[in-house]
Amino acid sequence: MSHCRVFVYGTLKPGESNYGAYCEGKVLTYEKAYCRGRLYELSLGYPGLSAGSGLVWGYLLTFQDPCGLGDLDSLEDYQPNRPPSENEYQRRLSPIFQPNHQFLALAWVYTMTPATVRRYQGRYLPSGEWSGFPN
Numbered sequence: 475m476s477h478c479r480v481f482v483y484g485t486l487k488p489g490e491s492n493y494g495a496y497c498e499g500k501v502l503t504y505e506k507a508y509c510r511g512r513l514y515e516l517s518l519g520y521p522g523l524s525a526g527s528g529l530v531w532g533y534l535l536t537f538q539d540p541c542g543l544g545d546l547d548s549l550e551d552y553q554p555n556r557p558p559s560e561n562e563y564q565r566r567l568s569p570i571f572q573p574n575h576q577f578l579a580l581a582w583v584y585t586m587t588p589a590t591v592r593r594y595q596g597r598y599l600p601s602g603e604w605s606g607f608p609n
Contacts, residue, residue, distance in 0.1 A: 507578055
């Protein structure tokens, strides 16, 4: 049986606001992980990830196949058949790593273009971590 893997770094992380509605009961496993990129806190109250060489921390979720990418695509305002400029996020396969820097898997990641990050007044998070809960 094949599985679907999605790397999440924002509201879809375990314990965050959208995990229950979109992931709970559908995720077989999750584990702390990172991908390469630049993480931003957006004016909308959630994060955006764009290309870069930094570490962005989150979780690798493993869904039973089919993994419901349609529901996640809707949440992330991504439609594969429309021009990328009309999507809020882009969905791409990206290498995901364990905290000890060992390769873990290729997984789907929702990313933003730099123009979209600017449009939403993104504030760079050098820690590479985001939480919807106040510190």
